[in-house]
Amino acid sequence: MRKVDQYLQNAQTQREPPTMRRKGLHRGLARMTSAGAMPPSPPDRSISQDSQDSMEDYWSEVRNIEEDSQGLLEEMMEKGSIDEAELEEAWLHEAGLSTLVSGALSDSPAEALLSTLTRSQAAMVKKRLDNYTQTLRKRNKQPIRHVRDVFSTTDASSAEPTQTGSTNGPITPILPHWTPPKGHQSCPVFTPVESGVSECQSEPNILSFEVPYSEGATAHRKGRDCLDCQRIWKGDKDLPTFQIANPKHGLTRVQDLSSEDIKKISYISLIELTTFYDALGIELKRNRVVRSKVRETGIFGVPLATLLENDQKKFPGSKVPLVFKKLLSKLEQTGLQTEGILRVPGSASRVKHLRQELEAKFYDDSFDWEQVRQNDAAGLLKMFIRELPYPLVTLQHLPAFTAAQNITSYKHQLQALHLLILLLPEANRDTLKALLEFLRKVVAFEEKNRMSLWNVSMIVAPNLFTFRGKKAKQEEMQAAAGAAHLVRLLIIYQDLLWTVPCFIISHVRKMNEASVTKKTPSSERTKRKLLRRRNTDREKERSEVTDLREGVIRVQAPLHAKISMAIQLDSKTKARDVMARFDFENGQASRNSSRKQKHFLFEVGGNIGERCLDPDTHLLEVYRMNPHCEWVLKSRTT
Template structure:
């Protein structure tokens, strides 16, 4: 698309717009015009950088996947690969039966629908289905009664009952209120938005209450999945969250995580084993949640891109981290990416138009060659802020696997079909939990930086919408689709631009919430661990009886409220502690602290969790009741 065409689009918006765009003479006269101009300026800058480069033909690679491929991919990502490959559950590290036993009725219905569709497609192709759905779900679920829980469950149940997930439908006195849906979602987001107050930066994946006004994200405490909460939408009604937050004009106010008594859990608090199981359940829940909202997801084959053997740009994140960890053990983001963020935070936050103003194309090409040659050893004192910003965006665009991944990129776009912002945030939260670790950490570091840029908007003239618009074509891989564009295609590209910016805006505002594990997901991970341990147990009947007797003795001891905390790195190797209703994790770690010791954390290890770092404010007696057979460990 030529630059003249884009300029015409700026002055002549799509016919679906509610009001025409007037020419802008100042930075703040018309936010809609300014943000769209920011987007197309960034697109034009990207095109200029690609001039002269060899373009790859990706048309064939971007065709939609067929039914068999779609269902195979979905079942595999849900941890149900044994149903596809026909392998025996006894040989699987995570048996499918353990996962299926944790699902609610709606989640089971989603898996059944996928498996039925997979088998039916195989039959049409005269291929024998590997597993019939009746063999997988042999036990009927008709006797499963719907319960009517409160959103904030009490925790007085015994552990086996606590983790048995039955269908839980939230029934409120909704009076069947139907939220008003906008005719075109993007139009509502283009009206003038007040500049948000400065946001306090927080460390990556660390949940801290914002200093600005916020809305309580109390759904984190619920035991019922998001898909259960929106069941009213199928009957044309409104769920509780829609009634609370729909039509809320304060869309720039973040949702503040509300901690359950056993403490908030972030993805970084869980072990890799628990994260694998969390991704399986999150994948099933996301599909069920979107289906309940009437959102259909699509997937295309990932484009084939050339990979490089060395350098910095165009290298997978995992490869970069593998090389960086040889010199910097424990690095969570590539060193070059972190260095670019550091340079920008030190010199660029107050630079007017940072991220928006492009640097010299020739200078960027030179710096790119230098970074590919010497990596983070570049003389950074010679790099101007606008050049560092250009390198940062170039690094993101050149990733062989997009930061949001080929697998989930189309689902991110589907989130735009959800009318209520609260459900969009919930869907983005589930998607964030599905990202690979390296992509999740880099995205988290990027969002923290973008929030810092917005907090300095009085100096750099970069509002939240400006930052979102300039990052949209970089994160959502905008591609030129030819020079001859119809009016309909131009409108589609306009909506795509605003939609991508809206998603980035939501991720910047609610970033502390994205990495938080809802209580219902953690409960399903615990149940899956418990079922998996029972499935894989190869003990003889005699040894199981001995263990049962030993566990009964342990429960008797634990019921008295006494735990033993182990601290192998301290002079006090272990300590017996009597729990009460007021004791928190910080009270225990304080007993092991010394002047020169690093920050210590308390972990629950074993039982129905592999390992979880406890939030300092969690009530230990509630954790003890949920996982009575765990060990307690103090370590950094």
């Protein structure tokens, strides 16, 4: 049995009966993918007359873009043929599984990631890996060494028998199947869906963060009476109100996690998105980014990462390009109540002149913002977005955003967008979030600026999603309405989309736990020394508490006068209770409430890198889920 196949097969077969396991991975894959192979038909939803009338806004914006772009956007697309093997290799690399094709699996992050996959996720990885290998064989026209052969050796002395009990070939250890961490409880509002019944049938407006979306999509395809797919949404006011339950272990937003854990979330999100689309019968395509020369200085046409690197030299910690923030601030101050803001273009000559001045004077603080009119600022903002050398939603994932338009269920459209947002690079995600927060403010002033949600979406869509090639008029109409609809979902549900699902957090915890078990003996010795030193310090602290029982945590607060406090947890203790207690005992409650810097409780270490806890988090649940973490009270900008 070869090593890579064994890892993937173990994840698939853990929940299957022994008779099913003996039939092999490929036969199981054929059965899993045989039902519902046809992709879903596009959603049949009508739009209101006002929405149809506002389509002209879309085409007007497209004409403006065509006049300004002068064909520059076309240079981003690959001119030659696309090598499928390269695309598969890029997928494996982005999913954190590059060692499957380029190096040893042992002690790599890929090994920890593979150990957390669900059965359907493991099947998808196997499918992509096989496709990569087969494509290489066709291209080379000769037998090549399969990737699984690279990892055929293993240490038999430490291995356990395989699940099939085969004695042929090397024996490999069985990795545990993905399960929620100890103490992980499902949200009480979510009830299991009966076999063969779509998740949409029972609770069409409830989003479950506890179960991978791909699992719910499989049930959805088997169902025939999905209420969400049958509905006709006629306008902005008819959009469904989706609800999410607040789990006892707390909601987690992207900004609440450490950079290392966010990287793991990106790996898991790509695997889950690919599995999710496959379950819906949608082919997930990718664009290959052409590495061309780009500007390294200036404002417009400069990559986001380069802009932020330049900005952080002046303002450390910047997460959104300074010029972008300044344009948004200018529009919020003077443009929210301006009729037709975003829709009515400014003077072309004036915008061109302002652009030149921004390029020359922005970084030396000599640019006069008082000369910028509201509509000119809106024009500069849209110009900045569309002239990025790579789209804000990234070129490689642009087809996945486009494919989301054809999903028949609003719930599944939202879930697809959710995974795509988590896939974006940090700079793109933060900049998109700043844009969406501004657009929500524009819509809030609809009575003054005459810009409805649909109007705003129609204007922004062609700047975010570019559709190339000649199409029939009907296809163009569908593309325009579909792109605007995605922007509409992004604006309305942005708070939900920037929340990390519980099942992905569970993946991260399992990955961290698996990584810890693979540490070298030397690192274990170092760890023991650190633990002995830490235990000595803790013994001194425990002398202050006469009865340190199970469920008692010690919260560190280095920025407070009282830097440490032991707290007995019960089922009702929340993070906000601990925060309030420290503020009360240090006399800082009134001062903190008026500042942007506020204190939050963090879960640090154990099976998580670092997580800022939501104030409504029940600490006993986190304690059971991560008993070896530290509890730290730290300041954070709100």
